Amino acid sequence: MTTKSHLPLSSVEITFLGTASAQPSSTRNHSSLALQLAGDVWLFDCGEGTQKQLQNTGVKRGKIEKIFITHTHGDHIFGVVPLMASMLNGSGGMAEGAEDSRSKVDLQQPQLEIYGPYGTRAYIRNNIIHTHTLLGAPYVVHELRFSSDPLGDPEPSKLAHAESPNGCNILQKDGVWSDFFDNGVVSVSAAPILHSVPCVGYVVQEAPVPGKIDPKVYIPDLKRTNTPMSALGRLQRGENVELSDGSVLHGPKKTPGRKLVILGDTYDPSAIIPLAMEPDILIHEATNAHLPGIDSSTKDADTIDSVEERTKSRGHSTPQMAGKFAKAIKAKNLVLNHFSSRYSGEQSEGAMTIMNAIGKLAADEFGDDVTCALDFMIVKVDLKRD
Template sequence: MTTTIPKASVETIGPMQLTFLGTASAQPSSTRNHSSLALRLGGDVWLFDCGEATQHQIQKSSTVKMGRIRKIFITHMHGDHIFGIAPLLASCLNGAGGTAEGYEDPRSQHSGMTPMVEIYGPLGIRAYVRTALSYTHTKLDGTYVVHELRSPSDPQRGDYTTVLQLPLEKEGTNFIQVNGIWNDIYKDARLSVSAAPILHSVPCVGYVLHEFPIPGKIDPKEYIPHIKRTKTSMSVMQQLQQGSSVELTDGTVLQGPPRREGRKVVILGDTYDPSPIISLACDADLLIHEATNAHLPGIDPTTKTTDTDESVEERARSRGHSTPLMAGAFAKRVRAKKLVLNHFSSRYPGDDSEEAHKIMAAIGSLAAGEYGHDVICARDFMSFDIVHS
């Protein structure tokens, strides 16, 4: 007799890889594109923010494939985070312009063959996407849907746009905060996505991906001798790997290893204070935090002689942004296992030059002084795997 568990509860994501497509703040530079990062979950790609020229960055990337994009999560409505959405959708969903013969309903074409793209973001993202596609006469050959994360003070009904729902736009969900968070805005058998507001100059969101518990590490030497001794089928190892108990032919009961905590990834938008997301973000395997401005005397030639750590922080806060010191302090506060900084001022180069290495090392050192661990400073096309603790 064997005890099994439902198939859905044993599904796993597999490899999880993060690629930065754009790491600039406000304005792009010759070495940094506008904000966007891609998370590969098995065969799917999820984007977080989609600044101008994101699709160009994807075309240059060796790890991110346009046809694999299934979800786009937008942190806030500033242009450097959303101006790439419409052209990206046109590429993902085989978009085209109007024809000389006039409008032709795209639903009569080949719609349904291209996988749907889901977009999540604050109030206004649905209006922006719909308006951008409508007034550029963009015809898609695939469906999309826009879900909005609304605060209690936002209107709870309606699309917040005068443009009618487009032919291939599916009706989205309006998620309303409960106790200050948006819980489980997406959930499947492998993971859930929740969100919370973070403080910026405009409404902004941080996202938390939490993988469900995964099979524990199994030592075959603990089980195989008993299985062979009782001439039980070796297929029971599959049940043991999932943490189930198995009864052998002689009545012996073997218990599989307990399941391990899944990975947690926290991706913050622009912020000078992300404290509202603390309840979701604690003990993350990876925290992505902005560090737009830094005080780097003797390293950054644009540093003013009158600047101090305090004055640079005050200036960053006044614009809704953080310094490396602020990012490091927050990472320590939520006990993040790894901190990666991004969203740097355009004056900080992101290439392989000696100047860039020197500036990024200094920025990382400032954050590490608060955090207590080494810090990674992102640059465009940087990729790394997110592994289990």
């Protein structure tokens, strides 16, 4: 779609595929979530085992169009190449120089698009090259480059099999990457957020949506000026219609589109604030919490301050930090994610008591209810019309 005037997406929902930090557990997989925009699927992060997790959901692997990587730590990227091999009909190839009828791919076909910070392209490229993987369809990697990143591309002439040479290096402007993707219906922006390695937070913004049209308001003027009734469709899309007498009919007032803020690992995401204000949903990590009397692994010598300091020193956040940030950007809803492996994702009474306590720590700062993500949890994001 090439115009920003559009009917709303029929549905927007998030399926959490992995909610663990660092190490997976029997109840939490490595980081990944699937954003379903009507029939399209975008993944955010792709930790080890993501393709296995997809098999336990209603998310269709073949509908994945884009993958957005927040940073190149293994628990966020180790699942990318295995998923690509399955999605793109990959198979084990032969040693370089050997003949193989499968080695030709039409790079003009629709491509799987992957976005991530510097290093994403080299990681994927080298995995495919050194495993001799042959893909049956093309892919392209675009990198969000920090101002401190090297220029150019390591080994630019050495492309992996099925890798498009058209991958872009997207440079920051005013410290962020504004609208680096925009198809007229949904745009994506990003900003650097502080972690132990270069890390990115993403903002997904639906374009403004025209309000519901009342034909009775417009039909008398259309009939009076012999204007075809098809003009109602243009009005519904938010377009103005000029009548034969020189008067102009205006479509219904537009409703702000849905806005999602999806953060990677971080102890300070403040650089994303200008892009992230008033989202419908904020997904924020909450790796560690101080839970005396609730979590048996809580150390006697620990305090709220000592746990926060230790968590920040490792590049992560506590529930309170997430709640404060959600309040600062006036988020409508907060979902906590990326939990230490000691916080089980099972539905037992003990595990849920701990997760409810973690949610309350964030809610006390946020001022509203907070959701703690579990693997396979689905969160729907509804369009709020005036």
